[in-house]
Amino acid sequence: MHSLAFDVSHTLAGGLVLISFMMLYQDRLYSLLNVFALHALVLALSVAWQAFIQDAPHLYVTAAIALVFKAIVIPVALHRIVMQLGIHRDIESAVGIGLTMLAGMGLVALSMVLMLRVTAEADPLAREDLAFALSVVLLGLLVMVTRRNAVSQVVGFMSLENGLVLAATGAKGMPLVVEISVAFSILIAFIVIGIFLFRIRERFDSVDVSALDDYRGERR
Helix, strand or coil, X not given: CHHHHHHHHHHHHHHHHHHHHHHHHCCEHHHHHHHHHHHHHHHHHHHHHHHHHCCCCHHHHHHHHHHHHHHHXXXXXXXXXXXXXXXXXXXXXXXXXXXXXXXXXXXXXXXXXXXXXXXXXXXHHHHHHHXXXXXXXXHXXXXXXXXXXXXXXXXXXXXXXXXXXXXXXXXXXXXHHHHHHXXXXXXXXXXXXXXXXXXXXXXXXXXXXXXXXXXXXXXX
């Protein structure tokens, strides 16, 4: 059972890292939103598996929150926002896809070396999950840094939070009240971000953040 638990947990956490790379590769907005929904679905499966092997029923609530809100509600809402705003479907990147992928591989290698070294005394299952979780967090940050479209930056922020949830559940979970608080915080943050997207689109006729730089340059 221990070997099976390790293999399944390892596969699901590794799948999250692979899907994070798929997000880095996307150059179409709708495709990016679909890949993010897949990211959240795999996170829900990973958390549910952790609930099973840790015999922690409260983690099933976390898995349900990830499935309902992150895999269904938020991607559908983002699809509707893109349609209502009439946003250009292509995603402009600050750097090329090749360099972005190389930077992503470097961040994953850094995560593995760092986490496996500082958690040498921890349980092997938790060590692997923490290393993968840090990789997902850093790849989410990379999505936010390398994309100019505000919607794709929102997706990077949400995927970053998925990595934090993976780390929390892999390290024997956290209290249920904290999980629910984090989920509602993310939902409120998403609502605020949605309002800002509408305001940016109304003011600049675009959600490309480079328009903000141009605006600041004009004021100088």
